[in-house]
Amino acid sequence: MKLKSLAILAASAAVLATSVTVTPASAYEYMVPQLVYRTGPYAPNGIPLANGFIDYMNMLNERDGGINGVKVKVVECETAYNTKVSVECYENLKNEGDSGALVFNPHSTGVTYALIPKATSDEIPILSMGYGRTSAADGTVFPYIFNFPTTYWSQASAFIKYIGDREGGMDKLKGKKIALVYHNSAYGKEPIKTLEVLGEKYGYELMLLPVDHPGQEQKATWLQVRRGKPDWVFMWGWGVMNQVAIKEAAGIRFPMDKFIGVWWSGSENDVAPAGEAANGYLAGTMHAPGSDFAAIDAIKKYVYAKGNGAGEESRVGEVLYNRGMLEAVFTAEAINNAVNIHGTKEIRGKHVRDGLEALEMTEADFARIGLKGFMKPFKVTCEDHEGGGPVAIQQWNAKDGKWVMVSDWIEPMKDIIRTLVKEDAAAFAKENNITPRNCG
Amino acid sequence: MLYRETGLFKTSYQADQALFTLTQDRILIGLILLVAFAIVPFMVNDYWSKAILLPFLIYSLVALGLNILVGYCGQISLGTGGFMAVGAYGAYKLMTGFPDMNLILVVVLSGGIAAAVGVLFGLPSLRIKGFYLAVATLAAQFFLIWMFNKVPWFYNYEMSQITVPPREVFGVLVTGPNSEPASQYLFTLSFVVFFTWIAMNLVRGRIGRGWMSIRDRDIAAELLGIKPLQTKLSAFAVSSFYVGMGGALVFTIWLGSVEATEAFDIQQSFFVLFAIIIGGLGSILGSFLGAAFMSLMPVVLKLILVDGVGVVPVDAKHIEIILVGVLIIVFLINEPAGMARMWQIFKEKMRLWPFPY
Incomplete structure (x- = not known):
């Protein structure tokens, strides 16, 4: 018994000794x-x-x-x-x-x-x-x-400008309904205040839908989206939450080109699991893809x-x-x-x-x-x-498997955000x- | 030879009732305290404090609290994370509401708030037992975390992340980024030592015996005249008090900034439960050993694998996940009663050493 444990000890010590990489005294790094x-x-x-x-x-x-x-x-x-x-x-x-x-x-x-x-x-x-x-x-x-x-706040204001543009003018935002699907944490809550302040200014209605960490379960969230019929959905997600949300959105047939993710919700990993159904999904970005x-x-x-x-x-x-x-x-x-x-x-x-x-x-x-x-x-x-x-909007092209920029650089509403x-x-x-x- | 009671004569009731009856024990504890209070503070740096000593001490306090409930009173709880959050958010509200309040008082009062909440969620324990109680306390976990994230009053209407304001104790800064690691360490250590001493006396006195009798056979205990209502609820209160203080220390001293959903999620509850199972249920020492195992093992493994052997960090993480799991299983198979029992066996061996029979 004693001998055996001693042998194991010796063996592991030997393994440790050989696997230690000897780094030479190096220059300033x-x-x-x-x-x-x-x-x-x-x-x-x-x-x-x-x-x-x-x-x-x-x-x-x-x-x-x-x-x-x-x-x-x-x-x-x-x-x-x-x-x-x-x-x-x-x-x-x-x-x-x-x-x-x-x-x-x-x-x-x-x-x-x-x-x-x-x-x-x-x-x-x-x-x-x-x-x-x-x-x-x-x-x-x-x-x-x-x-x-x-x-995040600049980005939220840029999103509002973008959808104002798509709707045909900022005055058209009045009476529209925007849902925010967000990671229920300090991160996900970041844009809420900005969107509320802008909501007062432009007269749209904001619907808040928190998703708890890690975000694998979103059936109830998207049921609410289906029931609430928002005109646009914004998402502040990260990790597994993104993939699940895009799949669920596809599941309730929410139009993908009215679904905008934060720049942390717009990568290849996020759209891939939904396959063809994710085609047309939008996301913010601060740099070009490709x-x-x-x-x-x-x-x-x-x-x-x-x-x-x-x-x-x-x-x-x-x-x-x-x-x-x-x-x-x-x-x-x-x-x-x-x-x-x-x-x-x-x-x-x-x-x-x-x-x-x-x-x-x-x-x-x-x-x-x-x-x-x-x-x-x-x-x-x-x-x-x-x-x-500024922020740009990119769109997922599922056929080519590529993100494509679909907007110019949008200036955020600096005065309000500042x-x-x-x-x-x-x-x-x-x-x-x-x-x-x-x-x- | 080293460790025996031969020649130790107790000549008074006081000596017989001492916390440590053996001279060897007293010397050992005295030495540990001497090192902890007089030597470590001079050597501690940011890394030792934030990554090793504070997590160990705070988790020991929390594990001690949970051990009172699970190990001594036999009531399974999965609400530890929630009660820690009560302590943390209680401390935050007290500190921002009464800026002049002494931090010692803040931590103790936060524990008190957690105790009140613990009693509330302990009420179902009078009707439901075992696994069913575990599910009921799980509800406490989810409800409390949801509440702290949902109700803006708890985080003063800002972002849901709460940040500790700088506070001094006896003129020395102990919270916030500019505090010295030694002062933070000493503050936490004092709490842990003082409340460990209280707990040791609690569990061997009338109250603790009441808990243990409820744990061993509740109907028999009731026949002996131990009231389940008071006994169970007092266990919930004391346990949540300790856990709440631990949560307050996590927030004020260790992390300085927490978010309920992340710092006190269900993982925390499991973490502490595993710690006491590995350390030893119904043992004060076990709480410390278990907390050390659970909080230090990942750090030590990381230091050995990444900084020592030079494994890529992500591979080290995978190895760590596997190793911690394997070690838990090995420990539980070898010694189901936990590490505290191993220490006891060791002591028994030391009585006979070097002449075992």
């Missing part, structure tokens, strides 16, 4: 942590998002030797979309490497809410690209939080051709893959800015914050990166962390004894 979820009910969306990010950074390392000659080290931490695990990941990674964590991408609105105070006090910026707390767009109250190129971009060719050439791709090559260019890549693009640009501003390659999180704040993406910048026409130019300022980037952002940020500042900084 930029450490970029990634909170990812490749497991759990949100994995279908989490995987392409994470792949896009890491592939782009690997491409930069291969092609340019990193950023400004310094390699980028992406460290993933698996969270399964769980806040408690994310907090553990955050604490584990924030001081990793020589540079420490340069910028966090939480990939979850709930986690972003949880990390905002902590990251601010640790002087590590959070890039919650198109998600997270909308009022973080007010850079005077949230100096370390960035949610450019655009936010893989006809020089940057993606570079990823294929420098990463996939060498067998280092994070996922399958056939899925490069999917909507969420492109979004993960876009995150990496902004992160890389911000690090580059930080190096230029501070004149040193050995930067920390607080320097990257300055880099993010100085981010200006022009047509020429996108062309240089290899993403010509990928999205509309925008500029981040000290006061405006949203950048005011007032709401200011109000909410001021309330947060008051509750947490924050004195808004002066951006003048």
